Amino acid sequence: MVKLRLTRLGRKxxxxxxxxxxxxxxxxxxxxxxxxxxxxxLKNPAAVTLKEEEILKFLSNGAQPTRTVKSILTKEGVWEKFLATKTIKK
Incomplete structure (x- = not known):
């Protein structure tokens, strides 16, 4: 199963x-x-950059986000776009 999740970069x-x-x-x-x-x-507010089209593609193909990634997507408005496309298809 494919998951959308975080990998750590940066230093100690x-x-x-x-x-x-x-x-x-x-x-x-x-x-x-x-x-x-x-x-x-660490930035105030937290700095987020997203490739929305690719994220929506992975979500529509069945990828599952972790709790943290789902909260980031919700704050950025991507999760609502995904839910809107999901309800249109039904």
């Missing part, structure tokens, strides 16, 4: 994360299928 005590699509059983910083954005929690 200064984390920066990538939002990636990868197999669920792959280790945290393992090989990713696609790089979908970045998340910097």
């Amino acid at each position: 005590k200064l984390p920066v994360y990538r939002i990636v699509a990868m197999e669920a059983l792959t280790r945290r910083d393992g090989k990713a299928i696609a790089y979908l954005g970045t998340y910097d929690p």
Whole structure:
């Protein structure tokens, strides 16, 4: 199963994360299928960059986001776009 999750970058005590699509059983910083954005929690407000079209493509193909990624997508408005396309298809 493909998951949308975070991989850690940055140095000690200064984390920066990538939002990636990868197999669920792959280790945290393992090989990713696609790089979908970045998340910097130390900036105020947290800096987020997303590739919305690619994220929506992965979600529509059945990828499952982790809780943290889902909350980031909700704050950025991508999750609502996904739900809107999901209800239109029915």
